[in-house]
Amino acid sequence: MTLRRLASPLGSASALALLAGAPAAWAATEDDQAWMVVQATAPLSDRVSFSLDTQARFSDDASRLGQVIFRPSIGWKLDATRTASLGYASVKSTPQGRPATHEHRTWQQLSYRIAGDGKGPTLTGRTRLEQRWVEDRDGTGWRIRQQVRFTAPVQDKVRAVVWTEPFVGFNETSWGQQDGLHVWRSFAGLAVPVSRTVSLEPGLLHQRTYRPGEDAVIQAAAVYLNLQF
Numbered sequence: 001m002t003l004r005r006l007a008s009p010l011g012s013a014s015a016l017a018l019l020a021g022a023p024a025a026w027a028a029t030e031d032d033q034a035w036m037v038v039q040a041t042a043p044l045s046d047r048v049s050f051s052l053d054t055q056a057r058f059s060d061d062a063s064r065l066g067q068v069i070f071r072p073s074i075g076w077k078l079d080a081t082r083t084a085s086l087g088y089a090s091v092k093s094t095p096q097g098r099p100a101t102h103e104h105r106t107w108q109q110l111s112y113r114i115a116g117d118g119k120g121p122t123l124t125g126r127t128r129l130e131q132r133w134v135e136d137r138d139g140t141g142w143r144i145r146q147q148v149r150f151t152a153p154v155q156d157k158v159r160a161v162v163w164t165e166p167f168v169g170f171n172e173t174s175w176g177q178q179d180g181l182h183v184w185r186s187f188a189g190l191a192v193p194v195s196r197t198v199s200l201e202p203g204l205l206h207q208r209t210y211r212p213g214e215d216a217v218i219q220a221a222a223v224y225l226n227l228q229f
Contacts, residue, residue: 029214029215029216029217030216030217030218030219031059031060031061031216031217031218031219032061032062032218032219032220033057033058033059033061033062033066033218033219033220033221034057034058034062034220034221034222035055035056035057035058035205035220035221035222035223036055036056036057036058036222036223036225037053037054037055037222037223037224037225038052038053038054038055038224038225038227039051039052039053039224039225039226039227040052040226040227040229041075041227041228041229042229043229044074046077047076047077048074048075048076048077049074049075049077050072050073050074050075051072051073051074051075051085051087052070052071052072052073053069053070053071053072053073054068054069054070054071055067055068055069055071056068057069057220059095059096060096062221064096065094066093066094066095066096067091067092067093067094068091068092069089069090069091069092070089070090071087071088071089071090072087072088073085073086073087073088073107073109074086074087075111081112081113082110082111082112082113083110083111083112084108084109084110084111085108085109085110085111086106086107086108086109087106087107087108087109088104088105088106088107089103089104089105089106089107089130090102090103090104091103091104091105101134101135101137101175102134102135103132103133103134103135104132104133104134104135105130105131105132105133106130106131107128107129107130107131108128108129109126109127109128109129110126110127111124111125111126112124112125112126113125114148119153120152120153121150121151121152121153122150122151122152123148123149123150124148124149124151125146125147125148125149126145126146126147126149126165127144127145127146127147128144128145128146128147129142129143129144130142130143130144130145132173132177134173134175137173137174137175138173138174138175139173139174139175139177140173141169141171141173141175141177142169142170142171143167143168143169143170143177143182144167144168144170145165145166145167145168146165146166146168147163147164147165148163148164148165149161149162149163150162150163151191154190157193158190158191158192158193159190159191160189160190160191161187161188161189161190161191161201161203162186162187162188163186163187164184164185164186164187165184165185165186166181166183166184166185167181167182167183167184167185168180168181168182169182178210178211181210182209182210182211183207183208183209183210184207184208184210185205185206185207186205186206186207187203187204187205187206187222188203188204189201189202189203189204189222190202190203197227197228197229198225198226198227198228199225199226199228200223200224200225200226201222201223201224201226202221202222202223202224203222204219204220204221204222205218205219205220205221205222206218206219206220207220
């Protein structure tokens, strides 16, 4: 892991860029995007639930659909503050000027509360281990994603939301995964309840992908629609 990567989270003046490790101190290609995310969860029993995360990511100044993600999972509630999950992800990417790819992932995850009670200021974590394959390419990529999320009430039932998530690879692959810190994603926005089972989280998302030469930086207007059945 390079010194530049280790130092990156400390190099920005803005809070969101600080979390994202995204200073403007070195060259990067940038893209303004729009992300639409639907996250639905339904109970199967007292302790077991089914979740589905679907995403549409519009790239190239949000002018076209560049990536679609379909991610189902099963979760087991271990206690009041911890949930273990197993899941699969289908990721179809159509970058402009490059061949389309179809990636498959299996993943294991532990979600947990670090501090707070969910009503006042609350800090939670999510640790996800992924195994990644790309169709017609050789090699399995292993990586870990560590999200830390903070929420706090701001008005009535509306909450401020800030989270950050570094992606760390355990190995390199022929299709492009790097070892070490290779992606850092952060989000700042609001959680707005619409009904007892529906909430919206609009906000701004920042992502830096560390690459040889120029890094890739995404600034996205993101909306998360959360459904709890």
